[in-house]
Amino acid sequence: MYYSFCYMKRTFLSILLLLAVLSTGAVEREDIWPKGKMPDAQDHQIGAMTDESNAEGFNPDKHRMPYIEWLDAPTNPNGGCMILISGGGYNNCCDVKPVKMWGERFTELGFQCVKLVYRTPRPVGIPIYQTAWEDGQRGVRKIRSEAKKRGFDPDKIGVIGMSAGSHLGLLLAANSETPAYEAIDKLDDLPCNISWAILHAPAYITSDGETGRAKREGYGADVKISDVFHFDSSTCPISMQHGGLDPYSPNGSTLIYRELRLRGIPAELHLYPNVGHKVLGFDRAVEFMRQMGFIGPLGPEEKLSGRFSSDEDREKYIKEDVWPEGKMPSRQDNQSDPYIEWHFPKELKTTAIQIIYSGGSYNGSNTDGFEVAPARRYLNKMGMTVVTLKYRVPRPPVESGLAKHTTAWQDLQRAIRIVRSKAASYGLDPDKIGIMGSSAGGHLTLMGVTSSRHKSYLPIDDLDKLPCNVQWGIGIYPAYALTDNIDQHGLHGGNLDEDVLVPEFSFDLDTAPMLLIHGDADYWPSMNSVKVWEKMRAMGIQCELHTLALRPHCFQRAASPGTGSYNWLDRIGEYVKTMANFKE
Secondary structure (H helix, E strand, O other): OHHHHHHHHHHHHHHHHHHHHHHHOOOEEEEOOOOOOOOOOOOOOEOOEHHHHOOOOOOHHHOOOOEEEEOOOOOOOOOOEEEEEOOOOOOOEOOHHHHHHHHHHHHHOOOEEEEEEOOEOOOOOOOOOHHHHHHHHHHHHHHHHOHHHHOOOOOOEEEEEEOHHHHHHHHHHHOOOOOOOOOOOHHHHOOOOOOEEEEEOOOOOEOOOOOOOOOOOOOOOOOOEOOOOOOOOOOOOEEEEEEOOOOOOOHHHHHHHHHHHHOOOOEEEEEEOOOOOOOOOHHHHHHHHHHHOOOOOOOOOEEHHHHHOOOOOEEEEEEEEOOOOOOOOOOOOOOOOOEEEEEEEOOOOOOOEEEEEOOOOOOOOOOOOOOOHHHHHHHHHHOOEEEEEEOOOOOOOHHHOOOOOHHHHHHHHHHHHHHHHHHHHHOOOOOOEEEEEEOHHHHHHHHHHHOOOOOOOOOOOHHHHOOOOOOEEEEEOOOOOEHHHOOOOOOOOOOOOOOOEOOOOOOOOOOOOEEEEEEOOOOOOOHHHHHHHHHHHHOOOOOEEEEEOOOOOOHHHEEOOOOOOOOHHHHHHHHHHHHOOOOO
């Protein structure tokens, strides 16, 4: 009886201990270096997150070693591993909350997650990143060595980081063929390359800010990407998320993007207006990873026109000509007559107006096609009035002496004036008008956004006394925007310094902010959109930009669920909500 009681007592205590471990979460840490083998050891450095180092009773001498910390294994593993890297200026590892969030989200997605806690503060007498880079390369090797034991593929290891952590992430992504330290044992025979990187607000990328904030905000003919980064043959696909007001210049991310494109490496770039230094766009990173197949096999593509196939949210429809009889400028016998169509929502939630038109190489214009109809139905459902424009096509004949876009530009300027003149009578705001087009329509949008002070035609009546500027533009894979693709597919992918914006974009004083969305694999290169974004930022105009890895021209015809192409209309909905006052 006594022995039975003791056995039951021990069992009960064991259960309590097990419950205590489960409730607190067991911590599984491993030192990155063998004792006495850590390169460039410096007495002032520690390996600790700030929640540890700020805790009462913290003893630095017991935390000199950097470490990796394995999080709980995923319930539904996908065979991949995510390394979580904090930022902190290489002075500390302070991103406790983001690292926790990343771990939770990626574990749910099936990744084995592991924290990399590198040495801080900055080392003395060597580059600010050196000891962290050493820890990072060794950490990747340790993680790779345990892949089989922990059930993930050693060739499916990625990183996610913030700020200095993103700088370290780029070193791991672009410099894996350069040893950060001399080999110390057999573990160093393993490769330290990674398969993908998610970089939030990467710091110290531009040559004007390699140890701090970008002194000239990343601008200037002599400002380039830091030569610290090698972009070797093992460089992996990368997604970057960056705020337009970040003092660690977002131009650093556009420079990384160009380097990847020069090497044919798939990439995504997500730039957010009026946002400073912070973690942004986590969901865009997940869409990137899903598109690349890092989360699992990509699902079958679906025709996106089927998602928004009904006009059930439209209350009223009105069609009208753009020009009065006999007053059309530059009339060409081969061209169709232009018109606009008003699409009023059943429930009006904003007084703003969105004008939409298609692409078609300036040879076609379809107001009911895949580039227009889903978007107008989506916005009608949001409670927004949409006006669609059928501009003149095909292009003016060569003998007319007119540029390919001239008559379409005339139609757009007149359409904006018509909409402005009638807005108040429909209870709408004449000073909240946006324009949106795809491909050639994206080029036309850039004309409307950047050149509204230039007359595309001489006035024909009092309507032409109204301004034709807009408050925002949305450019979807704009074509013909750079000098290497004036009227043909990109010769250099728009990646060279000599590939500059075409002269018809005036960038006058009424130039409006834009949202730009572009496929990374588009033959009308995504640098069309990137260089527009760079130009706008240089003018002090904050724009939003999203490029989509592996996606071609007309990416929104069909896409796989959960990817950026599938969710492209949500980016437009979010953007117009920032530009127009919607009722809740």
